[in-house]
Amino acid sequence: MNNIEHIRHSLAHLLAAAALEIYPDAKNTIGPAIDNGFYYDFEFSSPITDKDLGKIEQKMRELIKHWQIFEKIEASAANAKKIFSDNPYKIELIEDLEKKNEQVTLYFSGPKGKTPTVSELVFAKRMTVNGGFVDLCRGGHADEPSKIQSGSWKLSHIAGAYWRGDEKNKMLTRIYGLAFLSKEELEKFEKDMEEAKKRDHRKLGQQLEIFTFDNDVGPGLPLWLPNGTVIIEELEKLAKETEFAAGYKRVRTPHIAKESMYKTSGHLPYYEDTMYPPMEYEGTKYYLRAMNCPHHHKIFASKPMSYRDLPLRLAEYGTDYRQEKSGELFGLMRVRMLSMNDAHIYCTEEQFAEEFRSVNEMYLKYFKLFGIDRYVMRFSTHDPKRLGEKYVNEPLLWAKTEDMVRKVLVDSKIPFVEVPNEAAFYGPKMDVQVWSAIGREFTLATNQVDFAVPKRFNLAYTDKDGKEKTPLCIHRAPLGTHERTIGFLIEHYAGNFPLWLSPVQIAIAPVSDKFNDYAKTLSDSLRKADIRAELYNSNESLGKKIRQIKLAKIPYFAVIGEKEVEANNLTLEGRSGDKETLEIKNLISKVADEIKNRK
């Protein structure tokens, strides 16, 4: 059977065959199937550009006509190395197979009955043979590539990619293609992408005047406009209410600290590259902080702690600065200044499970409120091979804390995927993965265990038995950062924020300026009730004012004219065109009530 992965992978072979025909001295490396299509990485002797894709695609369409079959050829590693003797990338792959004692397999795609023998290939030393193409490959292809629908795939774009995904390696040229089972599916995908681009937070953020960037301020440093600031403040209100109810205590700490603190915390070796370079003053180096934990640890250390003080939950919307590489910046999703819904929970081992569980519940509560249902809980664990380098060298503590987290997740029946080598340096974590409108994956929020840093700070509490013990620390940020969370919510709601989050909640549009005073009085009384009312009293037609209100995606509006003034009521109109006629005092209580209940 031809499944879509097989078709995509077959097209990657086809891409390599076409590229090698046009650029005989190119070196092809690997070409897998991916979501929505395929790619193939090459080393070209001179750079190619988007303009070259057309002729490569044309060549692919020519070649595929003759590709009746994919047929496996088994070869010894020694022979395979001879066949690919002028391609160091393939040689490296063959040597890896050799080390793992795996059979080297090649695949011939081309006319039926023309599959070459190993000795023919060793002699030919080329991949284009017998009217077909040979590539090193473990398999998984379409049965009859020539029958793949011609309109169901196309080449899409060019990008750079490091050989084997390692930035220390040479950068190769990656050609991407799109492929689906049918032409209709490809067209639908492209149409969906066009639609998704309209929801892109960068576009909507500008249209709705939520945030902006400025060259003199710097890349990755968002300026929050009045509308965005309203959203920030509503989110903070939500966080503060929720955290207060859950027994958190709020703290506030400076955005900078001396180098010595980060030496103590152990962050410096792991994060020095992403922290802004230190500023020196009176002979002391200060860093702009990239994380809030050390400051909170210092608050824990500010007085002797008893087991009676635990769990101690210290919360702060912490402002952090990270020198992300220029090419990694992405709208609000990846920035150089971020405001984190941070808190650190210091607890005993016995308290850990309950604390971790209730943090997870807080996540789920938020997701329900926002209607976020497409996410994956990722349990990120360490990689034993990288202890002492990427992770603190405490194998027993890693095992113990990972078991603790796993047990909480299993017991709470939260579906999760376990992914090794994604932990923080100080402990395992649970990340919430979401996708942007254009399909890019992000960690929205995180819940981390720290068994290492409290010890480094000599944090201790006196237990019942009078002995000093080190607390565990949970780092958690259910609402992530304002930047990423708002970026995500803009796309999630396509700019149609729920009433409670909307920068403007109700627009008042007088029919003509005769009614401006009345409308002003009305909007003033709404504002006194803490409702974000905005007057649309410009010297424009009513139609135009309504258009502006709709484009601003304001959830409610009311038109004020002679009818309303006489009847002392108004008609509240919603986004979907629903209308309700109310007396003014009822209007205020209705809207205020919906806001209070976060509708």
Next chain:
RNA sequence: GCCGAUGUAGCUUAGUGGUAAAGCAGCGGUUUUGUAAACCGCCGACAGCAGUUCGAUUCUGCUCAUCGGCUCCA
């Protein structure tokens, strides 16, 4: 940071080796408006710095920024 692409007014777009065009927005006026764009006028831009050229927004180089990826990541 790396590979590739892009950069015209606040926004969306047109265009050229020889004075840069328009719509929206803004401002001034007229109009007094009943559910997605009233009318008239005005203001406003070739990302920056070099080079080639009689002349550069257009060609070349560098810088900056953005976009698509890679790497990294809350």
